[in-house]
Amino acid sequence: MMKIINKLLGVATVSLLAFGLGACSEDGNQYSPEQVINNAMKENEEPLSYYAEATMKMTAEADNIQLKEWRSKDGKVKVETEGATAEEQNITVNDGETITMYQASTKQAFVSDDGEMLATMAPSPKEQAQQLLKMIGDSHTISIDENEKIAGRDAYHLVAKANDKDTLFGDQELWVDKENWFVLKSISQSGDNKVEIEYTKIEFNKEFPDETFVIELPDGTDIQDLDAMSSTSEVTIEEAAQSVGKPILYFPEDKNLKIGKIEMDDIKGELNRVEINIEYVREEIPLMSLSLFKSPENTEEDMKMPGEENVEIRGIEGTVIEMEGFRNLFWVENGVNYSILLNNPDVSFEEVIEWANDMELVE
Incomplete structure (x- = not known):
């Protein structure tokens, strides 16, 4: 959009x-x-x-x-x-x-x-x-x-x-x-x-x-x-995977990590894709958000942003960027783009990368 x-x-x-x-x-x-x-x-x-x-x-x-x-x-x-x-x-x-x-x-x-x-x-x-x-x-x-x-x-x-x-x-x-x-x-x-x-x-x-x-x-x-080119609705994690059309990874809930909501954006027009956004909270306080969508077949090379660094996430090369309060992790795995926005300043990249090793697959 x-x-x-x-x-x-x-x-x-x-x-x-x-x-x-x-x-x-x-x-x-x-x-x-x-x-x-x-x-x-x-x-x-x-x-x-x-x-x-x-x-x-x-x-x-x-x-x-x-x-x-x-x-x-x-x-x-x-x-x-x-x-x-x-x-x-x-x-x-x-x-x-x-x-x-x-x-x-x-x-x-x-x-x-x-x-x-x-x-x-x-x-x-x-x-x-x-x-x-x-x-x-x-x-x-x-x-x-x-x-x-x-x-x-x-x-x-x-x-x-x-x-x-x-x-x-x-x-x-x-x-x-x-x-x-x-x-x-x-x-x-x-x-x-x-x-x-x-x-x-x-x-x-x-x-x-x-x-x-x-x-x-x-x-x-x-x-x-x-207004008609994008519609947002709340879905289950199973419905999210079905809508993306490929198996997807997510962080399962535990005593310290709860899912606030899962939303699906059905975007029409030039992008023409389904995006899933999962908000995570800890003790009712926003923690991070996971966004994902099926990787486009023809991708344009993105311009590297200042401060962007390469990291390894789940054994795959990804990137992190921390800039003026904006903290984001990104990687592509099995044809799906994943992006994690860290909303809580007390959570580090290292913690989230470690959590990512225990992500579960939903088909």
């Missing part, structure tokens, strides 16, 4: 695109990095509305991506991205009730009216700012470089240097509007990937007619209901 969504949105909504960092500064006042962050975390008196144009450069793409963005005070959003040709165009519209994502190259549109999906796909500037600051607050050293003008507006230049080379988010640079704490330019490094976004035009306090957030899909567009 997320592969489909990310492809449609490009990195326009995953990057640092539409931050509005919510506070007001006084003219001529110079802030320390700590003060900038504190101001960024304050509540907005009212949401920002704006029309903006930006250029996005990525190391993985040969051509730049051009972006246009409309955002109203009542939460409606429209984002257009275009590559080197008109066919490389994506349009995402959130009209407050429905989100529609259209990709010109495939003539496909994905539609959802799920409230949780709406919030995920169009987070507010405040929410985006909080996410970034939480992610780099403890792992980076932040300083202020010389002030600059971006899109004709005065901006503070924040430089965030990663304290550890293996951090999930590498060095970051942000150029923050002095008036309203909007990020006018950002450079984000993650592993070998670098994303640079710079606003070339921005007009604040804009009012838009309702038709701005209406998307007219071309004739012949293949419209897919995102």
Whole structure:
């Protein structure tokens, strides 16, 4: 599901695109990095509305991506991205009730009216700012470089240097509007990937007619209901194995390890697979979650993440990653992908790898 969504949105909504960092500064006042962050975390008196144009450069793409963005005070959003040709165009519209994502190259549109999906796909500037600051607050050293003008507006230049080379988010640079704490330019490094976004035009306090957030899909567009592409239901471990279509491994319950619930996600569309998620608890406290699905026949080589290390799990080569509170084990065995997310900080990788030796097979 997320592969489909990310492809449609490009990195326009995953990057640092539409931050509005919510506070007001006084003219001529110079802030320390700590003060900038504190101001960024304050509540907005009212949401920002704006029309903006930006250029996005990525190391993985040969051509730049051009972006246009409309955002109203009542939460409606429209984002257009275009590559080197008109066919490389994506349009995402959130009209407050429905989100529609259209990709010109495939003539496909994905539609959802799920409230949780709406919030995920169009987070507010405040929410985006909080996410970034939480992610780099403890792992980076932040300083202020010389002030600059971006899109004709005065901006503070924040430089965030990663304290550890293996951090999930590498060095970051942000150029923050002095008036309203909007990020006018950002450079984000993650592993070998670098994303640079710079606003070339921005007009604040804009009012838009309702038709701005209406998307007219071309004739012949293949419209897919995102809400119908994945259904979740609780199942037994036997039903899980039958649904996957192959024998599966799981951790049996004992006095210290209980199954909270077993859920099955039946995902349609491009992924077209069944995923099983088993939540484990200890004394009613979340411990870890085991996710598994039948290995796809044609797999693309995944990009190695910073901090990822090879380990042996059940006599098979797997990987572990521990990054800023995120701890995960992964391996493939007999045509099934297994992923364990450790939710309890008191549980170590070594313990879980040892437990894995006693996993039981369900056919």
